[in-house]
Amino acid sequence: MHIQDVPVRGDDIRLGQFIKLANLVESGGTAKEVIAAGQVAVNGEVDTRRGRHLHVGDVVSLRDPEAGDTGTAARVAAPVDDEDDFFDEATADDNFDPEKWRNL
Template structure:
């Protein structure tokens, strides 16, 4: 599994924006689609809310990639 870090600019980032910002989804539409299909895990649980607020300390897993969110 590939590991990457994402440093927040504010208090949180929406899940769909995180996938796009890290390059794991080529567009916002694709990010929202894979989230809706249940392909994304947040802290080990399937997350289907497209604009779920991801905060520092959380981990997002999608398509063999793990993103650790930093403050």
């Protein structure tokens, strides 16, 4: 079984939010249904609490009820620290006029 790493912001995320973020389900309503039906396992144990807090390293799997086995899985991963996301004044475009953009 292939486990995809899904980066999350912060220290934790709720189970219902995570399975949507990981694209294990299509909507919040579907997330609620599959969790309540016992089709979601966290670290190998079925959990029916949609609000359960997950932490980095937790593995969430979604069982396929027709096949009777684990269909897809995702691991909570630490956020990617992208160094390109900050503003560096030394390398900024000198032609940028903040007043022009501030008044739009």
